Amino acid sequence: LEEPLIFEIGNAETTGVDLPQAKGDTASRLGSHARKGPIGLPGLSEPETVRHYTRLSRQNYAIDLGLFPLGSCTMKHNPRLNEKVARMPGFADVHPLQPVDTVRGALGVINELAHWLIELTGMHGVAMTPKAGAHGELCGILCIRAALEARGDAREVILVPESAHGTNPATAAFAGYKVEDIPANAEGRVDLEALKARLGPDVAGVMITNPNTCGLFERDMKAISDAVHAAGGFVYCDGANFNAIMGRVRPGDLGIDAMHINLHKTFSTPHGGGGPGSGPVVLSEALSPFGPLPFTAKMSDGIIQLVEEENASEHGHKQAFGRMTAFHGQMGMFTRALTYILSHGADGLRQASGDAVLNANYILRSLDDVLDAPFGKTGPCMHEALFGDAGFAEGMSTLDLAKGLIDEGFHPMTMYFPLVVHGAMLIEPTETESKAGIDQFVMAMRSLAERARAGDEALKTAPHHAPRARLDEAMAARKPRLAWSEPEVAPGSGNYEIPGAG
Amino acid sequence: LEEPLIFEIGNAETTGVDLPQAKGDTASRLGSHARKGPIGLPGLSEPETVRHYTRLSRQNYAIDLGLFPLGSCTMKHNPRLNEKVARMPGFADVHPLQPVDTVRGALGVINELAHWLIELTGMHGVAMTPKAGAHGELCGILCIRAALEARGDAREVILVPESAHGTNPATAAFAGYKVEDIPANAEGRVDLEALKARLGPDVAGVMITNPNTCGLFERDMKAISDAVHAAGGFVYCDGANFNAIMGRVRPGDLGIDAMHINLHKTFSTPHGGGGPGSGPVVLSEALSPFGPLPFTAKMSDGIIQLVEEENASEHGHKQAFGRMTAFHGQMGMFTRALTYILSHGADGLRQASGDAVLNANYILRSLDDVLDAPFGKTGPCMHEALFGDAGFAEGMSTLDLAKGLIDEGFHPMTMYFPLVVHGAMLIEPTETESKAGIDQFVMAMRSLAERARAGDEALKTAPHHAPRARLDEAMAARKPRLAWSEPEVAPGSGNYEIPGAG
Amino acid sequence: MRYLPLTDTDRTAMLDTIGAPSVDALFADIAPAQYLGGPIEGLPLHATEMAVEKHMRALSQQNLAAGDAPFFCGAGAYRHHVPATVDHLIQRGEFLTAYTPYQPEIAQGTLQMLFEFQSQVARLYGCAVANASMYDGSTACWEAIVMAGRQTKRNRVLIDGGLHPHYVGVAQTMAKFTHAEIAYEPPVVEADAGEEALIARIDETTSCVVVQYPDIIGRVPDLARIAEAAHAAGALLIAVNTEPVALGALEAPGNLGADIVVGEGQSIGVGLQFGGPYLGLFAVRDSKLVRQMPGRLCGETVDADGKRGFVLTLSTREQHIRREKATSNICTNSGLCALAFSIHMTLLGEKGLNGLAAENHRLACLAADKLAAVPGIEVVNEVFFNEFTLRLPVESRPLVRALAEKGVLAGVSLGRLFPDADALANGLVVAVTETTNEADIDALCSALTEELA
Amino acid sequence: MRYLPLTDTDRTAMLDTIGAPSVDALFADIAPAQYLGGPIEGLPLHATEMAVEKHMRALSQQNLAAGDAPFFCGAGAYRHHVPATVDHLIQRGEFLTAYTPYQPEIAQGTLQMLFEFQSQVARLYGCAVANASMYDGSTACWEAIVMAGRQTKRNRVLIDGGLHPHYVGVAQTMAKFTHAEIAYEPPVVEADAGEEALIARIDETTSCVVVQYPDIIGRVPDLARIAEAAHAAGALLIAVNTEPVALGALEAPGNLGADIVVGEGQSIGVGLQFGGPYLGLFAVRDSKLVRQMPGRLCGETVDADGKRGFVLTLSTREQHIRREKATSNICTNSGLCALAFSIHMTLLGEKGLNGLAAENHRLACLAADKLAAVPGIEVVNEVFFNEFTLRLPVESRPLVRALAEKGVLAGVSLGRLFPDADALANGLVVAVTETTNEADIDALCSALTEELA
Structure with missing residues (x-):
């Protein structure tokens, strides 16, 4: 089921809050500034609201679901405390x-x-x-x-x-x-x-x-x-x-x-x-x-x-x-x-940076035989491992590999940054990943690296198992549609047709 | 990705809690009753725990995700207040x-x-x-x-x-x-x-x-x-x-x-x-x-x-x-x-039963031309609409229709209950469903009813788009496996092989 | 009303489809004499979220929360620190608002969790199989007694004096109606857990012996000896545990020969909640007994594609299939509490549970030593885990009330637990957990010293 | 440590793969002179969740929570009731722990929400396009000023005296470095919002006029008149709103001619939080200005299968593409606060927002009338929404402190907001929302009566 927009399912009559019954009537002090027309805000009852946002949330990837190897972003566990x-x-x-x-x-x-x-x-x-x-x-x-x-x-x-x-x-x-x-x-x-x-x-x-x-x-x-x-x-x-x-x-x-x-x-x-x-x-x-x-x-x-x-x-x-x-x-x-700092203490913070760097170096050394690691020879890296696209087959790009990672159940790494490395892939695991989880990621990356080197065409249309296929970003920028507006064709007498619904 | 069991990813060394550093030593008063061997409980760090249960949760259907038309179960919105x-x-x-x-x-x-x-x-x-x-x-x-x-x-x-x-x-x-x-x-x-x-x-x-x-x-x-x-x-x-x-x-x-x-x-x-x-x-x-x-x-x-x-x-x-x-x-x-009662008040509770019965009768009348409604002729129903499997093609069952509902994005209704109706389907929408939501459900039911009457074989293996296909319940009862035990074949030197992983 | 999505426009359209003139008309089967034409008089009308929250907060503030006082209450319900993660995860809508997992294709989250839970409980109890949970410890205990009667075809139930009196009460209530015969005497407040006397009362008509471990006095009975005697007489041993944290330090009842192990799981993940909802745990040492068990069971199987999956199983024991021939009338479990337990137990793991038990025991020993030094107070127990009994020079019940007025929740008086047993009136059960600190212990000692002076 | 999954066994195995003797060896690029061999001295070590929670709770209890007192503080931050649903939903891990949605295939949840948010804000403000949020109202206001300069190629910024002094402060700070020229005088405390005087100061060098609506005194300036004058001089009108609930009752600034509308969104969904994180709202009336806007924008598009989807777009304005030529250096938005705002606004809808605004206004009118009856107090405003200014017979700042000692949070003194303006020292800004009840108002009146007696 596709999730419609609140503007497509809500209406001006419905509200998900109760307000006190108006008690008496005070004269307005709004002067001549009172609003004259409607705003056009859709309302949903509370049950509909919970469903809309719960369903939307499930289209997101998140740390709570898996590794987020975004170099320079330090996506680590967020404690609920x-x-x-x-x-x-x-x-x-x-x-x-x-x-x-x-x-x-x-x-x-x-x-x-x-x-x-x-x-x-x-x-x-x-x-x-x-x-x-x-x-x-x-x-x-x-x-x-x-x-x-x-x-x-x-x-x-x-x-x-x-x-x-x-x-x-x-x-x-x-x-x-x-x-x-x-x-x-x-x-x-x-x-x-x-x-x-x-x-x-x-x-x-x-x-x-x-x-x-x-x-x-x-x-x-x-x-x-x-x-x-x-x-x-x-x-x-x-x-x-x-x-x-x-x-x-x-x-x-x-x-x-x-x-x-x-x-x-x-x-x-x-x-x-x-x-x-x-x-x-x-x-x-x-x-x-x-x-x-x-x-x-x-x-x-x-x-x-x-x-x-x-x-x-x-x-x-x-x-x-x-x-x-x-x-x-x-x-x-x-x-x-x-709260986070007090939980770790001076010893835990030091352990955290150690584990973060250990995890990154482990990834660097687990992949540097299948991916080009431009600065990998000079010694250990810090908290992130940097690779380039040298060795990929003609026509295969870092983007393709990254989108392939989505199908393997992971968020892509940081891509094309830093600019000094061609087709850069910057991978930061952070300290809150387990070895077993990193091993799974390494397995996926090795398989993708082989496919990119071999020129597997299926990668070029990845992801295939995500809520959406690749999105047309050029169209979004060329004809910006940045706010919802009522469909131009008048809807029928009943509910609006919801795109993709049913 | 399949989610492994905690016993397959956890271990006795790991814990997701911190305990105070032991202070001094008190003589034990446990007498001769102190535990002698290990319990065999796996531990996970907090980040692994959050992921395990978050991922598991996403294999469930729930009211927060959609209609739960279970007759006699009154699955309604659960306010977060x-x-x-x-x-x-x-x-x-x-x-x-x-x-x-x-x-x-x-x-x-x-x-x-x-x-x-x-x-x-x-x-x-x-x-x-x-x-x-x-x-x-x-x-x-x-x-x-x-x-x-x-x-x-x-x-x-x-x-x-x-x-x-x-x-x-x-x-x-x-x-x-x-x-x-x-x-x-x-x-x-x-x-x-x-x-x-x-x-x-x-x-x-x-x-x-x-x-x-x-x-x-x-x-x-x-x-x-x-x-x-x-x-x-x-x-x-x-x-x-x-x-x-x-x-x-x-x-x-x-x-x-x-x-x-x-x-x-x-x-x-x-x-x-x-x-x-x-x-x-x-x-x-x-x-x-x-x-x-x-x-x-x-x-x-x-x-x-x-x-x-x-x-x-x-x-x-x-x-x-x-x-x-x-x-x-x-x-x-x-x-x-x-809290729920005070939120509704005497007026809201009365409105709730009214809407619950209205929703059920609306479903009864929106489906009684395509599904057999054994008691539908005698007047309005209360909060749930009852249908039977009369009219289904040879070999098609209530179960098949119900499992087909899963592929349409809904939880099945109550099936084979009450016993007095053959192939009973008992549908209770409750008052917290919107008309638009019920209309979607009715559309799905009508389509499934047509398929059941026409004998669509694909229904017999539904669901096709759920986390699991139909499960072998007979095997579960014949050879009950009710607790995890270590795999009989000794695992290799590294991590256990996780079924379905990678 | 904020929870009701239908608009008046919707209602009109729907009535039109139905062919009814009004919502009231849909209730035509209710005789006019009994049909209520409007909201019931004298009850308030719907209220804003803000107003309801305010009302409930005012009620909540009339209670003294355990966290706001030096706190020593136990006797079947224990205050432990529950990690914030637990409450976060159980509030995931997919867990919180799911139904019983009768449709396994879209309920693997709950089912796999239950399988893991059953496995954790079985290991904790030293048993082969645990069920997917029951209402609470007291009802699980009664269900175990019923099951033992079914298995042994005997009807005399020998209950040790150390069993929680509420659990005894539940068994006595039910026995009145089912004609089971309950043999029970309240405990004697002394260091000896009285295994000899208990064993002497086992005979050939005994269906089961029910022993709490640790018991209501905080003592740790010798289960292995009792098991041996019970088995020799053809009876089953039912071990009851109300503090699962204790099993991080004590030997598992199943390993000591208990046939059925039941208990209250509230300590792990669930919280105090004024007594409910709690979490009944139920396990059997020998998997041969499984078909006599009450309650839901989750089992492993495969789906049509050969993938591992989990289902509710052996439901032919249950009421919705077997009706009056079911092993129990129970039809819910305590699913969300089981989830909380399982998450907390996963966070703890073997290492955490051991450490938690050690910390509880350390603080309890410290408290016992400090309390023993208060003039007039005697610590009854020689052996205990995180709970022990004091013998006071006065009746404990009014003393507990007096201390509560001073803001100290001193524990549970045996006078309250056993209102009819004068011999127990001076006893006070004191529980100490990792949430107790030394300042709390000192506050209790001072308050007692002052009150007894 | 509970957040670190690696075991020592793992670490050893991983170092082996890397070929390094120790974790410390991985830091070999840090010169030994600067490398710290162990935990920094003098700082505490890791602590249990229970201990940390206790420490933080103790700190929190040193604050007087707004809910525990009659409360009348506003001046840019307002206390409203936020439905429990909002907080539940924003804590869904998939929202809370997601990154910026740069990978749209797996971020449609956040993206669709942002598109809905932008649409809601645009409508609320009477504008064509809103961005995906900024840090807060004060920084959004400065970004609008910068944008106006870019658009008009002028550098004189005319700021009305009614603008929140902190917002003025931010603009003045930034202008020092960017050489914008700020024309600003503090407000005069009278009923007239001073539009005439402001209009008189607009000239051909004016890049923009910045007017708060309602203003810091609680007055509602006539935006339409100011807009006309500004446009006549080729300047832009920037309207600033710090209380979005007001727009349930007042005409939208965009409909009155404001070119850029910015504001603080905290009132809807976000809460007080001692000032942050808050939610900067930013919208333009004419979509032609869109390419000059700062901040993230989410737009609709289709995916390779033709399905509707959403992406971050027009990023060529932004720093990560354009670097030093970007429209702003901003690179986060206030995503989670935008989510809270959007959920709360969806719950309200048109009907709820109107009702909420009406209830705020009703209670504010009631409070104004009751306060006007307190001897010595004058209500300055003739027109207001949910906030108005009192002229007291004494300096307001010490009075507010004295009332706080009595447990009444009486409002925000102009003395605190304008420490250098002696003429304002007796002013007190009083805000009233739906969370204020009549008892609170009476408590304020009594406390003032007593204090002024």
Whole structure:
């Protein structure tokens, strides 16, 4: 059965809520602004609503169903304890503008999580409010900009490696910078000498991902930081891959000035089909004074204080660059992340990064005889294994292999990223996969790799066992249909014809 | 992918819980009883556990996915508010033997629900502890037996119509009675005259289902009751079909002495794949003194008192026949049922029975031209529509049609019950189905009826689109394999071979 | 009303198809004298979700939740930590809102789970076969007694004094009607579990001996000795367990010779819930007894394509086939509770269950030692798992109430469990689990010290 | 650790396959000087689920939950009753634990939901197209300003005083770095929403006019007049809505001429959550603007078999394709909050939303009348929806704190929102929703009467 749209099964008469019987009549104070026509919103009764969304959900793949080997996305198990905690009334049912004395526990969560993030990264401070990774990047870059402006230094360029996430250049541009590439060496790492050569008084900073998007640790990170600092710039690190090194090395010890942390990756707040995320930014001593409002600070008497516009100066933070969002950031994600962190503890987090890296290397070595592993020869990878399409038969692509994976019961890996490898396949298993599960995945991948090398035409039309065959994305973009509208042909007297129904 | 058994993927080393680090060492007080060998329980980590059960769940059909037209089972929408309420710590985290003053709210729930059940049925009292419908039947029959014994009347026979649920005769037998049939008339109802002829001093009572299992209201119910009472017996009513008449007629007004109410049917506490149920029994004034312990009673000062063995006499209830179960019955079901009842109110419950009967009659009239409706001519049905297999092609059975329904996306109806109709198909849509949903079901049924009449061989091997084809039930019974055991052939050095995996 | 999808437009159209003038007309078989023309008077009308939730919350807040107090109640129902995962998974609509798996093609989720559950219970109990669960421990116990009568064709039931008095009550109630003869005396509060005396009462008319393990006093009776004596007399031994966590530390009853092992599964996955729904466990040591068992059984088979699958089986024992000749009238199991049990047990595994049992026992030993140091209190048990009995210098029942007023739920008084047995009035059963911490134990000791001073 | 499936046996076998002596050896690229040999000192080690839950519960109990007090806080975040169904459905693992739907063949659940969500938001806002959501209202507002600049190629942003000061703050922060010029003055606390003065400040350099509807004072500005003036000057009107329930009663901004409509969707389905995660809504009246929009868009298409399906589309606007030339750097949406919004809105439907709005307005009118009767208090608004401003005889901020100590959460003081504007110090913004009852209103009136006496 195909699931119709709510607009096709709902109507304006039906509602799935009961409202109090109108009591008496108060004169309206809406003035002349009262709505005149209908909105056009369909309603469903509660039973219909439950079915619609339950059925829809079953067309999704999810971590709860299987491995999600998306490189750079860190799709790991989402513990249900975290969901339970986030729903405690003291967290879920608290208004962001309640008097501070009525939200000490909420501020306590923010502060406790901040403490962990600082300790795990070896940094000096943390901006908690950014709403997602890209928002965190923006926060970090704005800190750099604020720090430079504070010293009257109007630099214009941010250097970004070609292999960076697209958010990095977009963020730098959004903050008003020009973006220039940093070249990579043959090993898949930043070319330190080339970088040094480019540094100068116009370079505000560099944005580096470490471990990088080839799944490799930037061995020269400390040297890079030192060089950038020596040239008067700052080092931003994209923390998307922090899961690989958590408890193994502290970014602060590598000279990094700012790094966002994707709570929804590293600390397992659920991805939720695309968000909400949360992107706190840890900051070096040099950048901490410029972090955005509001933030929390623990006073000498142990009381946690909320620092906003009015009291930033008292708290020695008058250089704060301002506010990045209404309210306090993603509280719901903070409670989940803190719960996750406390469950693991310092030992469990270190074990997690170890198992994540172990799983990735196991995959790398279980597949490198059937798939091209461009950087596989130089040593272990970090939390993700990178392969290319070299060796595929004429006409077979990474996309074909990835769609074939769907038929094997798995979500595809990250494809065509990073750009530096042709037909890249970036596989990140995370630490929450069992060996038996990974072995199944490896078996499927080996079979698909053989088929891609042999030129199996059936792969080109995969998936065959998914809720949908390949979708026409070109048509979607050419003739965008972005909202439902009533069918142009008038329906008959009865119900609308539901496409595919019956 | 096939889902392996926990015994095939788990092991004794793995656990999905963390326990406190052992602190110090206390000498064991287990004496000589400490376990000597391993138990053989497999453990899974939390991520593996979530996946195993999530995947398993997706092999089930459920109300949340679609119509469940099971006659006599009343599979209706299960509101999630009820689940939320049942999980409030004041209900979920209370011990049954806490001092009474610490559980006033729990007793209040029992008492409030009892009040509703009494008012809705027009009866005098209610025994709340029975754990399910069949347990309620037993309770009712034991009340009858206790009442008869109290007057020194040792009757031996319970009369049960042929169309009754199997639990009725089983219950009467379990309580030590001989069971005799009551004949039915051509309309599908109890033959009043035949019944009257059988009544006598050996008949303890009758067990009647009303509306009966043909989906018909027993028009002569009051006359039946009067006749049974006149003969010194009692009338037990199987309340499985109370959903059809709730708010439309009160069993007490029909002379019934005892009736169980399936909270999991009428009041929507979820079926949960086979339980838990809950079967309170409403009692007439004549039977109320004999109801089991414990129960709640509202005192003149408004305080609700728990009546147990020790204080039954003070509360004028020294004839209680005893205890049917430990503790207070299915509290978790009481909170759900009360929540459901309060949501509907007296008006909503009446509307619910009306819509349930409307939906059933709509199905009856939408199918009676393509399916044989043996009692369809005599008037409207109640909450369920009954069809037979007359007119099917040679070799085609009700089972085939039912299994074909699976391929159409629906759960089969109740089959081969009641026994009085050949190849019976008993369809109960309930009130929580939309017209559009029922229309889809009718379309599917019409198509299947045509195929059954035409002798479409493909039906005989249906379902074709379910997680499994027809299962070999004969083999299961012939060589029962009721628990997992290690494969007899020693597995290789690695993981076990998982059947169907990869 | 939010749960009713039909609109007035729908109703009109449907009545038209039916050929009826109104919904009321569909109820024409109900005599006008008895037909209710409108909502029953005096009952409230439908209410918003918000209003209902508020009402129910107010009721719930009139209870003292176990988690809000130092808590020591046991005696057949135990408070354990249930991982959040369990409740999440049992709320999956596909489990929660499914029917009994009579259509196996679209019920493999429930069926495979039940097969796994049966296998877990059988192993835990040291038995060959377990069923798919029953209402609760007390009714499972009675069903076992009935089954033993059927098997041995005898009708004298010897119940040990250590059996939970509610379980005894259920058996006594049912026996009144089925003419089974129950031999039972309340327990003596002393360290010795009284196996000798029990064995002395077994004779050639005894159908079964029913022994709780650990018993209501918290003692651990020597099942092997009792089994030997029972078997020598041609009787069956029914072992009853109300705390499955104990079996992570104690030998399984089946391994000690119990023929039928029944119990309450509530400790694992289900929670307190003021007594229900709970989870009756039922297993037999010898698979030859399987056709005498009550309740649902799930078995392995194959489908028409040869794939492994599971079905409900041996239903010829059951009421819907066999009617008055069934092995029991039971027709539901406690499916969702069985699921919760099975998930929790899967999370625990052998290692987790052992560890959980060890932690329970450690804390119980700690509590016993601290309580023994309170002036006037004597710990009765020498041997126990996570529950033991105190002998107090005063009647325990009013004391428990007084402590509850101070916010301490001190345990279950033997006075409440045995209202007619004066000799037991000073006994207090104290249960300690992993949810109890040292501060709770100290709070209990202080409150007792104060109250007894 | 309960979340880590690998056993030591597994680890050994895997290291063997890899050819590495230890897990530490896999981190050889980290210089020994920086490599941490063990868990970071001073941080706690792993803890049981029970212990973690207890710790977090203790923190949560240090907060005064809105449901435990008479509650009147609004100012951009509103407390509404969310049906239990919403939370149940968003916790389905297939929604909760899915990734961004980049693989549409196995993500139709999320994609169809997003398409429905976009359609609902577009209709609610009176617009042609809405995106698949953004972080929250404040950032959506800034993205709209950026988009208007791109569209008009002007850089002067005229912000009405009625815009939520946090939203203003975000715009001011970002403008510092992007060199947009922000024209903004805090509001004047009077009944008149000040449209005349605003219109007077529109000129030929104005990229956009940003007006909140209803505004921070609770007034309802005349969008149609402002739109006319803006369009006459070649500027765009950005309407900002922080309370979507209001649009069940008030005309949709798109219907009044707003070019871009943005807002906070938290009221429907999401809950208070101390400020996040929330749900940024973003729509354009004219579909021609679609290629300038930021954020994800879901569109309808067909699959290779001709079946209807949905995909993320127009991604050439986005950062992962266009990198530094993208319309925004945004790369997540607020997917799960969008789901909650869409489910709640589906439950409401037209009828439910209208009824909900009516009930909010009725109770707000009642509260305004009762508060107006408290000596010393003046209700500023003539027109409002479910939120209005009081002028008090004293500074509102300490008063709010004093009332909180009495257990009444009286609203949001303008003193807190505008710490630098002395003229606003006596203002108090009071929000009333369907969760407020008459007893709450009376409690507020009494507490105010007492405090002001």
